[in-house]
Amino acid sequence: MHKHMVRIGLLATLNIAAAHAAEPLELDGVGISRDVPCNGHDVNITGNGNHIRLTGDCGAVSVYGSQHRVTLDSAENLGVSGIDNQVVAKGHVGGLVVDTSDNRVEATIKAATPPARVQVDGAEQVLQLKLESAVEMEINGADHQLDWSGEEPAISTSGVGHRIERRS
Structure with missing residues (x-):
């Protein structure tokens, strides 16, 4: 009986740890500056005027708000929504969605399972x-x-008015 209870306790602990690991990293604020290791997590950045550097491999990265400056190593997917955000991905991004207005994104797009999808609105x-x-x-x-x-x-x-050009 005692061994059975220990196993149940261990399984409950592992389930709690797995659920905690699956939670996205929430970075919210105004004017904050942070370096954050992703460790495979999804990341949500919200607020205004934050400077965030995400290191390592990220899950899905979502940038909401305005005037954020974000750099990241790599992400499964990247979403940028808001006004006047700048995002630079130094490694690969599996997919990209950009909406609202005046956002700037630099990225290398490479899907684990092609085709990668890019949507701009x-x-x-x-x-x-x-x-x-x-x-x-x-x-x-x-x-x-x-x-x-x-x-x-x-x-x-x-x-209307799009400019789409191939660079060499």
């Missing part, structure tokens, strides 16, 4: 992308600027 987004796998892009809205290099993507567009 809103207005006046500026993206510099290096494509290292098959990519499907959907560009909607107004006045987006996309400079890309690497593999030829499949691109669909709607809206």
Whole structure:
């Protein structure tokens, strides 16, 4: 009986630890500056004017709010929503969604299982992308600027005033 109770206690502890490990890292504030190791976690950045450096491999990274400056090593997926955010991914990003307006993103897109998906909505987004796998892009809205290099993507567009150019 005692061994059975110890096993149940151990399993409960492992389940709690697994649930805790699955929780995203929440980085919320105004004007904070932090270096944060991802350790495979999803990360949510919210607020205004934060300077965040994410190190290591991240799960899904979501940037909400305005005037954030974010650098990251790599992420399974990256979402940027808000106004005047700047995000630089130094390694690979598996997929990308950018919306609202005036966001700037630099990233290398490489899906674990191609094709990678890139979706851009809103207005006046500026993206510099290096494509290292098959990519499907959907560009909607107004006045987006996309400079890309690497593999030829499949691109669909709607809206007005987009500038989409291949860099060498």
